[in-house]
Amino acid sequence: MAENDDQLAARLAATAGEILLDLRRAGDLEGKALGQAGDAAANAMLCRELRAARPGDGLLSEEEKDNLTRLAQSRVWIVDPLDGTREYGEGRSDWAVHVALAIDGIAAVGAVALPGLGLTLTSGAPLALAKANSPPKMLVSRTRPAAEAVFVAEALGAQLLPMGSAGAKAMAVVRGEADIYLHSGGQFEWDNCAPVAVAAAAGLHVSRADGSPLRYNNADTYLPDLLICRKELASDVLRLAAEYSPA
Known part of the structure; x- marks a missing residue:
């Protein structure tokens, strides 16, 4: 059965996260060089897979040259292959991978992988809100x-x-x-x-x-x-x- 948009976003965000973790675990790079390599590797996979899975959709990525033909398209994927490059390069856990689909300008579908925590949160399977903190x-x-x-x-x-x-x-x-x-x-x-x-x-x-x-x-x-x-x-x-x- 073909993946729906939520499933596609979740799979790709999690896969990009694994690519980034594997690159960091390898230990060949660190700091800024690690961040740059991670950005490039995750971006290559995300753009390749999105173009293959949704060839009729637009694409906007932080790491790709912007193609303004997307402005005429209703469905546009918006991705950040590595949000928090500094934190990733420093070995921290507070970084993320973003895969989203905007439909007619609205953020309709989203997946945010938190690879350092082993989590991927999605719009397709929303979490129930926890009790508010006091104080906020x-x-x-x-x-x-x-x-x-x-x-x-x-x-x-x-x-x-x-x-x-x-x-x-x-x-x-x-x-x-x-x-x-x-x-x-x-x-x-x-x-x-x-x-x-x-x-x-x-x-x-x-x-x-x-x-x-x-x-x-x-x-x-x-x-x-x-x-x-x-x-x-x-x-x-x-x-x-x-x-x-x-x-």
Whole structure:
């Protein structure tokens, strides 16, 4: 029986994760060189398999030259072969593989592999949301926490939780390890399309930081900000984000 889109995304994300783990285990490379080799190897497999399995669909990958013919296509696969290159190269577990399908600009299908944890989360088999943390936990970059996120966390009395890649942070909310992921430092479509699809399927709030919807398959792939959080916290987070004013 042919794979549906969810199954295809999940299989490819998990397979890319195994490629990356095998490359790291080999021990021939480390640091930046390991990250570059991992990106290239995972990307080659993902693009080859997606083109073979869905030849009529568009494709946007962080590691491929952009083909703007995708703009005329309803279905476009959006992939990040290695989200969190630094964490991967450092031997950490907070990195991910993203495979998503945007349909008419909406993040419709997504799979996020967390190979360092042995997990792949998908929109096709959403997790039941865990009990909220008290006090709330809010994810921030482990190297450069955004001032806006720190402001919101302090106003909410939330505990800051530093973590690596965007996919790892988003999936920490899905898994109940945290409650809020507010990012205002700029991303690209491949950084969050798959995480947004998985988070939305799990019943979380997903939007831009001003509450507007996230749209994909744009000519300009830059996405300035993102909010993934528990729905009961969304209105407060959005209100506080709007109140933030840089010093």
